[in-house]
Amino acid sequence: MIQQHTVAQGETLLRIARQYGYKTSTALYNHPSNAEFRALRPDPNLIYPGDKITIPPKKEKFIPLRANSLNTFVVQNEKEYFR
Template sequence: MATYTVRQGDCLSSIGKKFGLKWQAIYDHPDNADFKQKRPNPNIIYPGDELFIPDIEEKVETGAPENRHRFRVWEQTAKLRLRLQMNGYPRKNEPFKLEIANTEPIEGMTDGDGMLETTIPVNTKKAKLIVGKSSDEFMLNTSHLDPIDEISGIQARLNNLGFDRGPVDDKFGPITKRAVKAFQRKFELTVDGNPGPITQKKLKRIYSTEE
């Protein structure tokens, strides 16, 4: 048994992989009840959060020694969801290829609103995205997502949904305010640039990992 302090870039799945556990075994453990109440969405945790890590429970399988047995290696995945735009317009129905180290390339098409949705290995930190017939290339940082009530969490979601805020720096300045206004305008909210409760609620709803 151990206590683990969440670091920037962690998610429950990556922490579980580190300790050889499914993330549910950590999140649902009784000793993490306070953490679960604090972070009701398991997809959103924050650096500095503390988690109790239970011991791995051994499981014994029995079978006849003369028979052949097949075991499947369990691999955790995470969801990647992005909204792609060019000059303010969605890059709809365009082919994409996602290149991740030590993994076969993932290929697909964006939908009618420019959304890209796929699954990736849970320990993915960076990926190269190639979009369209022109093969435009983008480097993605897929390692973390801060809570919605943190400026960094708002910035990351805006970026991932195509409302370009630039680097996530946890500072609310004119660039972030402009991105918030663009989001509010798109989803018919009051356009004031203030990422208050109503805007945060809409941002959470649009960002599918939090539904």
């Protein structure tokens, strides 16, 4: 189910993404349903209170694994910086 999130004062796109279970903010920013938001805010680090962001439903990933062998996974997290 697609949800709408209205940005509040002090929120970042990364924190909004993590609130809804995403690891990075690019999953929300680059989603086709947020094309209007991208046109309004070309820099994903500059969002303002009142902006509306569409939260798409998460998709599950299925990765085939080999039995009796070592399976390695790498998780890439986005870092958040404060200035």
